Amino acid sequence: MSDQQTSAIVTGASRGIGAQIARQLAADGFAVAVNYSSSPEQAQAVVSEIEAAGGRAAAIKADLADPAAARSLFDQAEALLGPVSVLVNNAGMMKLAPLAQTGDEMLEAQLDLNLAAPIRLIREAAARLPQGGRIINLSSSVVGFYQPGYGAYAASKAGVEAITHIAAKELGPKGVTVNAIAPGPVGTDLFLEGKSTELVEQIKRLSPFGRLGTPEDIANAVSFLASPQSAWISGQIIRANGGAI
Template identity: 50%
Template sequence: MVGIQRRVAIVTGGSRGIGRAAAERLAHDGQAVVIAYAGNDVEAKAAVEAIQARGGSAIAVKADVADEAAVAHLFDTAETTYGGVDVVVNAAGVMVLSPVAEIALDALDRMHRTNIRGTFVVNQQAARRVRDGGAVINFSTSVTRLALPTYAAYAASKAAVEAISLVLAKELRGRDITVNAVAPGPTATALFLDGKDEATIERMAKMNPLERLGTPADIAEVVSFLAGPARWINGQTLYANGGAA
């Protein structure tokens, strides 16, 4: 009897925050996971060991998502180690907050390099290599809808992610590959919490009717849904924000 082929997921930004929660959830779902990380070897090792301690299979690969050679190597490693790629979760991202009148343009360029070019490079390899029946999951933000002050540059970069996702979903016609974006609201990660005082955090937690911040596990649940059973959701942006309007 031939066994069912195990699905294989690449998770960029998978060593911390939402990316790590997504990697751990996909491993819990039975997928082999390749964690791509930018530079912190200690965090990447800890993420892999956490998955392995629960009986899952994972490796870590250092890769700059905006570097096409590094991303090609990432996919090569996934294919060599596990035989292919079925799911790509592109959670790597950079966020710098500043009013439009004051933002340093090098910070704008840095965000666009990771958030736009990085998404494009990862999705380019995904379009070439993800096996039929797979899923590509990119990360946007609810701020594209909430339009909060100081978020213009970040929201602009994530609006581009949504455009890439929708177009790629149509370009992969006939292959049974879904492409969607997840748009978290305020979520209790280091990326969100850094630089915010308690009053700001409390105010943002009250923006949704559930009156709390999201958790990485909340967002990982959406990723798990899109990576597996959600075969009829395609070319969409899912707002995972507790109902913030």
């Protein structure tokens, strides 16, 4: 990549892990598209923080459950911030239920946002990212935990891992790397919703470090994968989970 500033799209960057990925990539020198769907104030607050630190960013609304959103997000990011060289597929949702109680609405919502949206965004990225471009997908370590209740969510993330390997092979000839980060539990809204303090303490002990991951832990790994230093790493899944699995 040349020294000219390029931009990075971070989906679901208004809160949680995505917000920290946006701050980190801005600190790394990218102009950052802070995508959100229903939290405009929080997305704008992330943009303001980035600007206050001397970076460039824009909040871009796009509900990624809408099939038309992938193209519109890329169009808006390019118009506001210039050529996109990094796509981080971070937006996601987790709804837990045993498979026997997994209704169609809950199933479709998770498959749509967690799996179909990254596929549509990779399709756009394939046509637009330059040589040296980077795609980083967010999977989850629950893909390997096989915990009851996680069926639909883990299936959507297993799909993300499959497309990561396949996209790496398809886009390698264009000089674009594709990798995934599979975090263990991170103390965000997505993880904490509906969990008792006792359960959170129990989950902390899955890691030999005895704590939850932080958005910074994950954003640091994304920062490496977005950098020129990761040029020879593609088609890999990094389980950023403090040794939990």
